[in-house]
Amino acid sequence: MRSEQYVLLEEEFGAHNYKPLDVVLERGKGVWVWDVDGKKYMDCLSAYSAVNQGHCNPSILRAMVEQARKLTLTSRAFRNDQLGLLYKELCELTHSHTVLPMNSGAEAVETALKAVRKWGYMVKGVPEDEAEIIVCRNNFHGRTISIISFSTDPVSTTGFGPFTPGFKVVDFGDATAFEAAITERTVAFLVEPIQGEAGVIIPPEGYLRDIRRMCDEHGLVLILDEIQTGLGRTGTMLAEEHEGIEADLTLIGKALSGGFYPVSAVLSNAEVLGVFKPGEHGSTFGGNPLACAVARAALKVLVEDNLLANAREMGALFIKGLRSIDNPKIKDVRGRGLLLAVEFHTDAGGARQYCKRLKDAGLLCKETHETIIRFAPPLVITREEVEWALERIVPVLSE
Numbered sequence: 001m002r003s004e005q006y007v008l009l010e011e012e013f014g015a016h017n018y019k020p021l022d023v024v025l026e027r028g029k030g031v032w033v034w035d036v037d038g039k040k041y042m043d044c045l046s047a048y049s050a051v052n053q054g055h056c057n058p059s060i061l062r063a064m065v066e067q068a069r070k071l072t073l074t075s076r077a078f079r080n081d082q083l084g085l086l087y088k089e090l091c092e093l094t095h096s097h098t099v100l101p102m103n104s105g106a107e108a109v110e111t112a113l114k115a116v117r118k119w120g121y122m123v124k125g126v127p128e129d130e131a132e133i134i135v136c137r138n139n140f141h142g143r144t145i146s147i148i149s150f151s152t153d154p155v156s157t158t159g160f161g162p163f164t165p166g167f168k169v170v171d172f173g174d175a176t177a178f179e180a181a182i183t184e185r186t187v188a189f190l191v192e193p194i195q196g197e198a199g200v201i202i203p204p205e206g207y208l209r210d211i212r213r214m215c216d217e218h219g220l221v222l223i224l225d226e227i228q229t230g231l232g233r234t235g236t237m238l239a240e241e242h243e244g245i246e247a248d249l250t251l252i253g254k255a256l257s258g259g260f261y262p263v264s265a266v267l268s269n270a271e272v273l274g275v276f277k278p279g280e281h282g283s284t285f286g287g288n289p290l291a292c293a294v295a296r297a298a299l300k301v302l303v304e305d306n307l308l309a310n311a312r313e314m315g316a317l318f319i320k321g322l323r324s325i326d327n328p329k330i331k332d333v334r335g336r337g338l339l340l341a342v343e344f345h346t347d348a349g350g351a352r353q354y355c356k357r358l359k360d361a362g363l364l365c366k367e368t369h370e371t372i373i374r375f376a377p378p379l380v381i382t383r384e385e386v387e388w389a390l391e392r393i394v395p396v397l398s399e
């Protein structure tokens with residue numbers, strides 16, 4: 001079958017909740033993917049940072065196949081020989097004390113929301129059903145009803161009400177606004193250290209330290225959603241490290257499996273996860289041995305292949321190349337590690353046209369919010385591959 005036929009099948013039989021570029025991929029290796037017609041592309045999206053370790057990473061593949069032959073799912077009604085090891089390794093790598101495993105990112109977010117509400121009632125003494133959680137404008141935390149209840153993007157919310165109450169929205173990057181929104185009923189602040197889907201928005205220097213201090217002063221749980229920024233993407237294991245802080249709850253997902261399988265987790269520094277008693281929260285697939293074996297291998301690759309340092313070095317090279325582009329239509333070039341973005345002025349005719357031309361030139365990326373292109377290749381990218389990418393990106397974005 002050819003590319004057009006696969007596209008037609010998707011259009012005819014699938015729900016249209018995505019608008020993908022018309023490239024039909026069948027194979028991947030490292031930073032490269034191939035379409036059904038045999039054309040090769042560099043993947044500069046990495047499945048929204050889920051394939052930080054590169055496509056079909058051989059170490060993760062081996063762990064997955066080996067585990068799949070032995071045992072895949074036990075449910076948490078029984079224990080398995082992978083879960084405890086994943087817990088320990090995750091805690092050591094992220095300086096956490098307690099882990100709660102789930103599957104998708106949205107489930108990790110939901111888990112954190114439930115935990116901090118319960119913590120608010122049991123520990124902080126907030127009157128039952130009155131807990132408030134503060135979140136940021138232009139956030140992205142997933143797609144469930146409760147999570148979109150505090151989205152500020154009308155595309156995500158229109159037609160999906162009624163919504164879950166108990167959330168307050170403040171501007172991202174404005175610690176004063178955050179502090180002003182705190183009341184006696186506030187239990188937590190949920191925030192991305194860098195807003196990924198909003199277009200790689202980096203808060204002002206000191207913001208994370210300020211909100212950390214304010215959460216301490218007001219007795220709030222700081223929840224950092226590191227599902228996109230965590231696990232090496234910004235050049236450190238967690239993006240919080242750039243400001244030397246530690247969240248109380250940290251959410252990870254995406255690259256926790258290197259793209260092989262949905263695995264997410266809530267990591268706890270404080271004792272917030274301790275509020276869950278047996279039976280109060282769970283997931284059939286959460287913490288299954290296949291997921292744990294894959295996640296253990298995915299974490300090992302990050303460390304043993306030095307992907308954090310590589311993200312810093314290759315990120316510096318990549319952003320230098322992007323900054324050299326001379327085009328008055330470009331409003332801003334920004335990023336940290338290998339989470340990079342080029343923003344165009346609103347009258348530049350949109351970013352999607354550039355993504356289409358980059359696709360024709362052999363490089364896959366995706367626009368976000370009409371005017372922004374995010375560049376986030378797998379962290380295994382080499383110097384030669386960054387140069388290859390820039391040789392295509394610079395001329396296309398100069399037009």
Ligand SMILES: *Cc1c(COP(=O)(O)O)cnc(C)c1O
Pocket residue numbers: 048103104105106107109140141142143192196197225226227228229253254
């Ligand atoms: C992708 C993402 C999520 C949601 O993860 P899913 O696995 O798609 O549910 C949540 N938060 C952030 C910051 C994300 O980038």
